[in-house]
Amino acid sequence: xxxxxxxxxxxxxxxxxxxxxxxxxxxxxxxxxxxxxxxxxxxxxxxxxxxxxxxxxxxxxxxxxxxxxxxxxxxxxxxxxxxxxxxxxxxxxxxxxxxxxxxxxxxxxxxxxxxxxxxxxxxxxxxxxxxxxxxxxxxxxxxxxxxxxxxxxxxxxxxxxxxxxxxxxxxxxxxxxxxxxxxxxxxxxxxxxxxx
Numbered sequence: 001x002x003x004x005x006x007x008x009x010x011x012x013x014x015x016x017x018x019x020x021x022x023x024x025x026x027x028x029x030x031x032x033x034x035x036x037x038x039x040x041x042x043x044x045x046x047x048x049x050x051x052x053x054x055x056x057x058x059x060x061x062x063x064x065x066x067x068x069x070x071x072x073x074x075x076x077x078x079x080x081x082x083x084x085x086x087x088x089x090x091x092x093x094x095x096x097x098x099x100x101x102x103x104x105x106x107x108x109x110x111x112x113x114x115x116x117x118x119x120x121x122x123x124x125x126x127x128x129x130x131x132x133x134x135x136x137x138x139x140x141x142x143x144x145x146x147x148x149x150x151x152x153x154x155x156x157x158x159x160x161x162x163x164x165x166x167x168x169x170x171x172x173x174x175x176x177x178x179x180x181x182x183x184x185x186x187x188x189x190x191x192x193x194x195x196x
Contacts (some may be wrong), residue, residue, distance in 0.1 A: 008085050010076050017069045019077075028062045032130060036137070037094055043141065050161055052138045056167035059134070063127035063174045075186050082190035131171045138164055 035055050042048040142160060 003084055003087055007088065010080055010084075014073050014076055017073050018068050020068050021066050024066050029126075029130070031058060032134065037136075039141070043145070048186050049138075049142060049145070050165050053135065053167065055130075055134055056164060059127055059131055060167065060171050060174060063171060066127070066173060071182060078183060078186040079190050082194055085131055092095065096104060123126065124155060127171065128175045131175065135164070135168045 030065055035058075036052050039048055039051050139161075
């Protein structure tokens with residue numbers, strides 16, 4: 001296959017994955033907002049708090065899928081860097097765009113605080129921020145609804161709190177898991193294949 005043709009095909013695949021990431025963002029935020037509206041409209045109903053479980057499940061699924069797309073872009077871009085760049089005159093943005101394909105790995109950003117990098121520059125940070133907002137809302141509403149009779153329904157209160165806390169921390173793990181070496185791992189993988 002012609003290298004320019006292969007380059008164009010891979011570039012299109014990277015662009016398609018990036019569009020998919022933006023689609024997940026644009027779908028999830030309104031979906032979460034609609035679920036929150038449902039919670040606030042039905043706040044007095046006994047099972048209304050269970051909708052938070054559905055919100056966290058939605059966020060976890062969306063964040064995991066976005067992470068998979070970002071890793072796919074890392075894999076493609078490192079392939080391009082190893083196999084195509086040496087034979088193409090100019091270096092292309094697809095293989096150098098660490099922000100799009102691997103969060104942030106530039107020296108300038110690496111010198112900053114890890115949490116600052118994640119919160120501001122990581123491609124997946126909206127899930128982190130949404131998760132925190134939803135969890136804080138959940139704790140406030142749970143406490144407000146049960147503060148008068150918390151001893152009567154302690155088991156239910158604790159169960160809901162544990163389930164939602166587990167889901168929240170699972171979302172945080174997916175979101176904040178450091179894939180800083182992902183790019184180097186794939187680059188070395190492609191170099192090994194090239195040498196054999």
